[in-house]
Amino acid sequence: MTSNTDAVRRPRLPGHRPVARLSAAIAQPILTRVVRRIAERHPSLFARLGPHQKTDFIIDPIELPFALHLRPDPDALIFRAVPRDLAPVAGAAIRGRFMLLLELVDSEEDGDAAFFSRDLEVTGDTEAVVRLRNALDDVDGSIAEETADMFGAPGRAILARLRRSYPAN
């Protein structure tokens, strides 16, 4: 299902497809490290996912050249960057601005409010999304900062720059 958000706001630069593949490839090793670390530190997260540990989620930051594929299976964790045209058939998809998605992960932003205001779009299995949201919401502290910390000072600097470049609305 294509989204309105998708069609209207996403920039379509010439040659976007090779760019998407390249950037996805560069992001991949970082993503793998990140998700393994988060999973190790927050095992209770998986219990809240219940039957949706095997669900394929597509997390789609509308302004990035690629989407993220998450399957939160503790035995075979997948978190990878995929060009949109190569994304698997997802059980559920979550679409929005990158910074909003980051804030949702960190509970800086309220998912219901973002959904009501149409900034966040949910398609597919609604229960899967609700479970993922509740699982992430039970994590204390900031996953974004934990991630940044993994890469030391440069990581924290990138996060800070990212946040500055996305002033609140």
Place this chain on the structure above:
Amino acid sequence: MAVTNMTKLTLGPIAYHWSADRRRDFYARIADEAPVDEVYLGEVICSKRAPFQEADLPTIIERLERAGKRVVLSSLAEVMLTRERKATADMAAMDSHEIEINNAAGLYARGKRPHRIGLFMNAYNEATIKWMADQGATHVVLPTELPAPAIAVATRVARDLGLDVEVQVFGRASLAVSARCYHARAHGRTKDNCQFVCEDDADGMPLTTSDDQPILRVNGIQTQSESYVDLLPEATRLVGDGVTHLRLMPQAVDMVAVAQVFRRTLDGDHELSEAEAELRRICGDTPFSNGFFYGEAGYRRIANVNRV
């Protein structure tokens, strides 16, 4: 069939704001022709409607009793305003007739004197029913959304405690009540200046989804199912579980004919398939449902696997 012969058919209180004339005619026919054993009277939904009925009530009671029906008076489901509190207290003080209580305010006023527990009292389980029996309840109407296994357990316990047990087997299910009047709202009015616009909808005001699916009925502060609950095919099972009273809710159809279909089926004078076809003819296009009984979505119609 000896067991089902003992089963009583009841006529629940009219949920709608039928005119005084319509009510008089309705109960006159019920008295003369309907094979129901007990009739519940009284305004349960909206306290503003009650004054329209009070004048005729003694005549209607007398008429029904003369025809051999037992009359039970039902109390308001929602009690908040002074007039509602007073109406509830007045009814709880009554000794002339059995009363059916639909709000905890009524239980408070009634104390340990005998009473029936109405549809709105949430008597969902054996612990609550035991509590209610200890406080003087003699009869319990189980909530319409209770599924069959829970009905069986609740009924067994209630019967052991000496209570009669009643289940709604026909008519729209009450799905919700509110402080707000949705009939008034639909006409751009408030509850206080409603001008009794609910009188226009003798079988509830239909609500339809934006893609034309009929879904609910509005009756003043009450929201009802679009479908009529029909547990005719399940009646034998209910009776087998020990249910003593089967309730028919008055709808804007030929209720005498509805009662006759149920009575004949209970008495074994009617093949079920024939009876169902007859009920279908009486009720026109209104869908039938029994989903609650099977633990499924209430609007659904589940085929009775026991049917031969």
Place this chain on the structure above:
Amino acid sequence: MSLAELICPAGTPAALRTAVDAGADAVYCGFQDATNARNFPGLNFTPDELAESVTYAHAKGAKVLLALNTYPPAGRVDLWRQAADTGARFGVDAFIVADMGVADYIARTHPGVRLHLSVQAAASSPEAIRYYCENFGVKRVVLPRILTIPEIRQIRKEIPCEIETFIFGNHGLMVEGRCSLTNYLTGQSTNLDGVCSPASDVEYVRHDDGSMSSQLAGFTIDCFGPDEKAGYPTICKGRYTAPHRQEGYYAFEEPISLNLSRLLPELIEAGVHAFKIEGRQRSKSYVRNVVKAFRAAVDDIRAGREANIADLVALTEGQKQTQGAFETKKWR
């Protein structure tokens, strides 16, 4: 002046800690099963999590109230009794109950633990409230969101227990504990299963013109234009047509939040003991912001200062808010 305790929601242990740290006087929560009215996927507490959470809250001087506010269907009463036993063992400060059988069990088995009467019991008159106080020793009633402030003031004079009112959050329209709308469409019951418009039956369908339908079990509850605010598909907030309303209208209520921040002083003056914030299903972010704002406002009012109401109003910014029945009975 009443104590004006702030009663805050927690759907997860992290949310509970957030609420306590933000200044909650008490936090209410429930187990991961049908024993409470927010039995939502991925939400709520395991027994171990509850034990840890009670320790955390108590160490910071906050109370934990355990919601056992659904109605057991016959044959399943033991689940509610075991939940009460578990809660009592961990030292919760009160049980929030609706069912008479559950109330009776707790009153007899755990007489040392306070009983609060849930809004799900729908006790909206002094007589109904007294019934629960006198029979089960109920210490506090959570009032239905259908009363005006003068009505609350009057009730306060006629009952022997404390009053808790909702001040913020989802605005339920139907008399709570008397609603089977969800069960009618989905087969899951609000009263028996603790479920309201379950996510498993919810689907959002996007149309080519940019509009979006929200569906529950295949029934279209609402359809939002491309620039319209969306809502969760609860049946009582859907748009339908009626014979003389062919254009489609909110037959029960618009998607709207309750926000009584402007009425706090009046509620305190009316004798309301505790203010309840709805939203166990909402995020930590919601809990943090709402609790902080109301904490500051209540502290200001209690100290005789002018409360900064603007912050509270901003919490529902962009969404519609209402004072519901509390301000005027014209709402009815």
